[in-house]
Amino acid sequence: MHDTERPASDAGRTVRAAGDPVDGAEGTDPNDAGADADGSTVAGHVVLIAGATSAAGLAVASALAKAGAGVVAVGSNTERLRELRLAVPTAVTYRCDLADFAAVTTLAAVVHAEHGPIDGLIHLVGGWRGGGGLAGQSDADWDILHRSIVTTLRNTTRAFNDDLLVSPAGRLAIVSSVSVDKPAPGGANYAAAKAAAETWTRAVGQGFAKAGGTAAAVIFVVRALEGLETELATGVTGLWEQPAASINNTRVRLASS
Numbered sequence: 044m045h046d047t048e049r050p051a052s053d054a055g056r057t058v059r060a061a062g063d064p065v066d067g068a069e070g071t072d073p074n075d076a077g078a079d080a081d082g083s084t085v086a087g088h089v090v091l092i093a094g095a096t097s098a099a100g101l102a103v104a105s106a107l108a109k110a111g112a113g114v115v116a117v118g119s120n121t122e123r124l125r126e127l128r129l130a131v132p133t134a135v136t137y138r139c140d141l142a143d144f145a146a147v148t149t150l151a152a153v154v155h156a157e158h159g160p161i162d163g164l165i166h167l168v169g170g171w172r173g174g175g176g177l178a179g180q181s182d183a184d185w186d187i188l189h190r191s192i193v194t195t196l197r198n199t200t201r202a203f204n205d206d207l208l209v210s211p212a213g214r215l216a217i218v219s220s221v222s223v224d225k226p227a228p229g230g231a232n233y234a235a236a237k238a239a240a241e242t243w244t245r246a247v248g249q250g251f252a253k254a255g256g257t258a259a260a261v262i263f264v265v266r267a268l269e270g271l272e273t274e275l276a277t278g279v280t281g282l283w284e285q286p287a288a289s290i291n292n293t294r295v296r297l298a299s300s
């Protein structure tokens with residue numbers, strides 16, 4: 044399936060489960076961003092943003108592109124990906140349901156073929172369901188939150204973990220919530236899903252540490268993201284400016300939250 048109505052110079056890809064065709068126009072190669080010899084900045088690294096089309100995703104994509112990274116932006120909505128390409132013309136976009144492991148496996152194969160292994164995975168797929176006290180914590184809401192917050196993180200980290208391990212400076216980041224520290228009955232589903240995502244991320248980080256310490260996993264924590272998009276974007280680009288061992292498995296509360 045084609046992503047339609049994109050400028051000819053932009054890249055738009057739809058990636059589904061293995062066996063489905065992958066198509067789209069040729070786009071900017073993130074590897075053209077220029078290599079960074081000492082690895083002390085994000086410049087020249089390829090960074091995949093999983094869930095890239097929110098305000099936070101746009102801020103992160105824009106900051107990474109400005110810093111010289113190759114940006115691979117993934118979302119599930121064609122129109123929002125088109126808008127991202129207009130805002131960040133050097134970004135390459137792929138449409139993929141990140142909750143579908145087969146589709147994510149295919150995405151990884153396509154990204155590897157077109158851009159090589161990635162150096163960064165910034166996971167931003169979120170969502171909120173809640174309210175109504177404990178009685179209001181429905182199975183339907185749990186399923187939605189689990190799928191968007193936990194399943195997409197599990198899928199993307201499993202598909203790209205080897206990339207991050209072999210990179211000279213692999214980085215994984217998620218954005219979690221203060222509600223993990225102080226969960227309320229009306230947000231129990233959400234806080235439990237976020238706690239699971241944090242635990243999964245620390246497990247990935249433990250693997251990074253065991254493998255020799257050039258990769259790092261970081262958990263950013265906010266109360267609400269609105270107004271903090273630039274701070275998050277600065278934090279993400281800054282991940283490459285700090286040694287992996289000093290930031291791996293840290294929980295970073297964004298200052299203004």
Ligand SMILES: NC(=O)c1ccc[n+]([C@@H]2O[C@H](COP(=O)([O-])OP(=O)(O)OC[C@H]3O[C@@H](n4cnc5c(N)ncnc54)[C@H](OP(=O)(O)O)[C@@H]3O)[C@@H](O)[C@H]2O)c1
Nearest residue numbers: 094096097099118119120123140141168169170218267268
């Ligand atoms: N917003 C807040 O106040 C807040 C508070 C605490 C923590 N956080 C966390 O911060 C992170 C970013 O938050 P946000 O509000 O910017 O996130 P979001 O809008 O919930 O999601 C980010 C992106 O994920 C994409 N997405 C959703 N499902 C997808 C799927 N199955 N496959 C591929 N892409 C998918 C969405 O784009 P498409 O629909 O275009 O695919 C969206 O642009 C999340 O982890 C969130 O939980 C946010």
